[in-house]
Amino acid sequence: MTAAPAERGRTVVADRAVRRIAERAATEADLGGRRARVTHGTAAVHGRHADVRVDVRLPYPAALGETGERVRSRMADRVAELSGLTVRAATVRVQSLAADRTAPPPPPADGAGPSRRARRPWSARRVPAALAALVGTGVCALLLYDVLAVHAADRGPAAWRTDAVDWLATHGPGDTPVVAGGAVAAVLGVWLLWLALTPGLRGVLPMAPVPASGPQRAVLERPAVAELLRDAVTAVPGVTDVRVRCGRRRVRVRARLGFGDRTATHTAVRDATATALDGLGLTRPLKPRVTLRPEPHWRKPEATPPAQPGSPAGEGPESRPGDGAPPRPRAGDERPAPVADPVDPGRSPKPPPPKETDS
Missing domain, CATH: 3.30.70.1350 (Cation efflux protein, cytoplasmic domain)
Structure with missing residues (x-):
């Protein structure tokens, strides 16, 4: 007789899985905008039953009885929901109380803004450090190889080492090459000290830290x-x-x-x-x-005279009679100018003849 497919196997939930669920559920308990921190947890599965226990650190201040009950209830419900087991015992032990660092900071005083104390981040100085380490490693490795070749393989010292020793023996501190080499070494040492004591990253500008951002900059x-x-x-x-x-x-x-x-x-x-x-x-x-x-094509804008009250638009003060300026002639009033006498220029000019009109 063949067994039913549902009876051919079984599902076993490991203790470790139940413990992880219990620890995560304890941190999910809502404590008024704050969270509990789990320091240790244990779980034991017996068939379809489970016993869980967690040690927590609660935020200060908090009512221990009420807060612990919230954590225990949340833990028991989530373990039963996710694992399908019946929680026989759920234990919460309050290990300590700690100030909640995730709580919002107190409001600043009147007129006080965010803190302005922030420094430029330090550069890793990867390229100078890599070059100095590479040069030092190469020189030490070359010298170590020559010393081992002399003492271990009974070989003679390398020519560059004997030449360097002979040259140093015949030249003193007052010689020009020695002074030049010392100056170069001093400049390199000052440069390395400057790199070590300055932050670098001159291409960035630090922003003012916000109190709620914590150590982040x-x-x-x-x-x-x-x-x-x-x-x-x-x-x-x-x-x-x-x-x-x-x-x-x-x-x-x-x-x-x-x-x-x-x-x-x-x-x-x-x-x-x-x-x-x-x-x-x-x-x-x-x-x-x-x-x-x-710009080369820019021209200063001309000032427009203000319009007088009661005058029509587009008519300036020079177009109104009675202000000392002659009135502007109207259409049909054009008359020829008087002609001077060519014989006696001092005589008053003759008036022009009247215009003929058709009656």
Whole structure:
């Protein structure tokens, strides 16, 4: 008689799997926005039953009875749900209390912003360190090979070593080659000390740390800062070309003016630069220097006289009679100018003959 497919085998859940589920479930318990930390856990499976136990570190302050019951309930429910076993005993032991480092920081005092104390990250100096290590290793390996060849293989010393010893024996500290070699060694030593004592990474600018970020720090590359400032200044009306050079202490903005008032555009460019720099959040604010030069085709805009009240549009003050200026002639009123007498120029000119009209 053949057994049913469902009765041919069985599913066994290992103790390790149950322990991992219990430890993870204990950390998932909601403790008012905080989490418990599991330091140790055990599990024992007996058929379809399981006994689990975890040691936890609860955040301070916390009510031990209520908080422990939340952790135990969450652990028992998740173990039963994920493993399919019946939790016979779920034990939670509070090992210690610790301040919750993930809790939000207290609000800053009035007028106090994020901390401005941040330093530039240190460079690994991989290339100089690799070169120094490679040169030192090569010299030591060559000298060690020659010494072993002399003492172990009964060979004579290498020619370069005997020549170096003879040369050093005949030259003193006052010789020019010795002084030059010492100067080169001193310069290399100062360079290595400078690399060891300075952070490097001159192409990045540190940002002000946020209290909630913990030990993490952020930096901005200087080309990225220049690109942001270029986009901000390009949006100013009248600016045609922008060039930005960003340094470690200051930033220089050079813009070209295509149209518009020069003074107003220069003020707008300075305001846009200052607003963009304030939004970067750098530890040490950059000092801007703005230069605005007009394009060759730029012309100063002409000032338009203000319109007088009661006058129609397009009519200036010179078009109104009674203000000391002659009235503008209207169509049909054109008359020829008087003609002077050619015989006596001093005599008053004759009036022009009247115009003939058809009756």
